[in-house]
Amino acid sequence: MHTLTKASPRFAIQQFFWIAMDWLYPPSCAGCGKNGERLCRSCLQQITPIDHQTSCPRCDLPQVNHLCPDCQSQPPVFEQLRSYSVYDGSLRRAIHRLKYENDLPLADTLCRFLISLFAEQNWQVNLICPVPLSHQRQRQRGYNQSALLAQLLGWALSIPFTNKALYRIRETRSQVGLNAVQRRENVKGAFSAVPSIVQNKTVLVVDDIATTSATLSACAEALKSAGASQVFAITLARTVQIEQS
Ligand SMILES: [Zn+2]
Numbered sequence: 336m337h338t339l340t341k342a343s344p345r346f347a348i349q350q351f352f353w354i355a356m357d358w359l360y361p362p363s364c365a366g367c368g369k370n371g372e373r374l375c376r377s378c379l380q381q382i383t384p385i386d387h388q389t390s391c392p393r394c395d396l397p398q399v400n401h402l403c404p405d406c407q408s409q410p411p412v413f414e415q416l417r418s419y420s421v422y423d424g425s426l427r428r429a430i431h432r433l434k435y436e437n438d439l440p441l442a443d444t445l446c447r448f449l450i451s452l453f454a455e456q457n458w459q460v461n462l463i464c465p466v467p468l469s470h471q472r473q474r475q476r477g478y479n480q481s482a483l484l485a486q487l488l489g490w491a492l493s494i495p496f497t498n499k500a501l502y503r504i505r506e507t508r509s510q511v512g513l514n515a516v517q518r519r520e521n522v523k524g525a526f527s528a529v530p531s532i533v534q535n536k537t538v539l540v541v542d543d544i545a546t547t548s549a550t551l552s553a554c555a556e557a558l559k560s561a562g563a564s565q566v567f568a569i570t571l572a573r574t575v576q577i578e579q580s
């Protein structure tokens with residue numbers, strides 16, 4: 336685990352809060368359901384980091400050994416995307432629980448993957464923001480799981496976080512079931528960014544899952560149009576095939 340030399344006190348405070356809550360209301364493992372921990376040792380061991388030596392240098396698609404066909408034919412607007420692991424097994428179940436079952440302490444558990452992944456990069460980031468949810472989903476869910484992760488990452492790294500920089504200017508349909516071309520079309524021009532917040536900034540965009548990286552690229556496009564100098568992207572998980580569920 337990466338040592339947090341620069342973490343804001345708020346990061347430690349939220350950790351203590353959730354540790355106290357775990358003590359009062361013992362959690363069950365998000366991967367296998369076993370009582371006692373938010374993610375048990377055996378489920379943690381199943382989550383293997385993507386080998387960035389063999390993934391696409393631009394979008395992190397695993398095991399391609401060079402720039403992947405998508406990045407060759409239509410390079411993404413962000414400089415680089417890095418994901419911690421493949422969207423599978425216990426990580427998939429944990430993200431699902433964070434997203435749909437209101438399991439907020441899991442954001443603290445899962446954020447640790449982002450912290451260690453960030454520590455391996457050579458990015459000079461000065462603003463962190465999440466991929467915004469659609470208004471409808473934000474209303475239904477009540478929270479944006481990517482904003483929770485981004486906020487914690489900002490505290491852990493002492494880098495300013497904002498959820499005001501990037502917003503949706505039109506609703507998009509779910510990316511589930513669409514192919515790469517359809518996904519790109521679906522999110523094209525869906526985002527906008529606030530120039531006074533992002534101008535000349537190197538922005539890190541945070542999301543839970545990257546599927547084709549189309550959404551992250553559309554976010555990067557909005558940020559750069561508003562004057563951001565560079566955009567990097569980080570996610571917990573990367574799908575390898577088009578996700579169907
Ligand atoms: Zn488990």
Ligand SMILES: [Zn+2]
Nearest residue numbers: 391394403406
């Ligand atoms: Zn690629």
